[in-house]
Amino acid sequence: MTRADAVRNRERIISAAALAFADLGLDASMNEIARRAGVGIATTLRNFAHRDELIATVFSDRMRRYADITEAAAARPDPWQGFQQCVTEVFELQASDRGFSQVLIGSFPAAPAFEAERARAYRTFDALTRRAQAAGKLRADFVPNDMPLMLMANAGVISHTIDQAPGAWRRLTAYFLQSLSAEHAQPLPAPVPTRRLYLSMTKT
């Protein structure tokens, strides 16, 4: 039987980690998290032997929300508005948490349930893309794999501006959305091969 106080401690660790990741990013130290939780380092590491487990636990809600945002956008009647809403809201989600911004451009193979949500988002985004292209609104040479590219770009902006200029990502978003419109689109260089980009998102 798991003891009641152990459950309480586990939850304190998760709460503390959520704050620490938001403040400091994903590389907040386990020591720091233990300190904030008012719990020993041993207790923290007993509950979450690998940092990735803690990350997956802390951000499972947000990851689900990520996939939900994509599905809600796909449910909108207007294909192009749906696509734009998806990009905007995902970027906004990224801006809401330094840690989650990094989660979205990372990969956590040790947490299958977590990655399943990401896969759900990708599948839906794929459909969203095709629908917007079929409607002639999204440029035909856009590929779903451009999304991680944009997430990386947005993460770069967010990590440097979120404290001093928290709205900077909105301007980036606007630039992106305009360049994704099918109207007057100019040719692009070749897209990034999916496999290779995914590889780059594997843990180091």
Next chain:
Amino acid sequence: MTRADAVRNRERIISAAALAFADLGLDASMNEIARRAGVGIATTLRNFAHRDELIATVFSDRMRRYADITEAAAARPDPWQGFQQCVTEVFELQASDRGFSQVLIGSFPAAPAFEAERARAYRTFDALTRRAQAAGKLRADFVPNDMPLMLMANAGVISHTIDQAPGAWRRLTAYFLQSLSAEHAQPLPAPVPTRRLYLSMTKT
């Protein structure tokens, strides 16, 4: 009198640091650099007491090149082609070195000569911007302060793709340039206040 072998050591440190920064980014440890240079840690730190001095020394060439690229673009007769060339070549310079990519979105107040080159680039870019806008090619609501925003975005892409998909930044660049065209430009959110963005680029 500075001894000949001391000069030689200093140069070995600079060369080793250039490689280490390119491989590992700006946070390569001083220990690692000393090891690569085949020199004691004490010698390394005696030559460069602060990491920033070493960074400014290693990247002074590239920083000058950055400003030169901007000036060369400003010297081109066609304002819009000049502007596009500037953005493309600066992004390419960023892609050529993980460390320099970070330098371009950082700030090194302890190295005034270094920052003077950056200021030269900014001044020229400002003129380049106005000229391209006067020609009606660059959208009127673009502000020079959007450049650091794009540099941050590009740095984000580069840091995650340079190994596995080294051409990814080109696609980002193409998207950006299209959204900067004056033709069919849609309204944007407010630009990031200059002061605040600069502040965010100050060392932590």
Next chain:
DNA sequence: GCATAACTGGAGTGGCCTATCCAGATATTC
């Protein structure tokens, strides 16, 4: 070729990191 100023690298310090160990504390069960 010697005296000396200039320079060297290794050893040591203190800090923070992950990770493990274990004697003691505590919730639970009966």
Next chain:
DNA sequence: GAATATCTGGATAGGCCACTCCAGTTATGC
């Protein structure tokens, strides 16, 4: 309320970090 299974946090180890100290080495000027 005693027995026990569960859980705790401090101490500890080993690694890497920036940084300092100093006895010993080496280039240089005469």
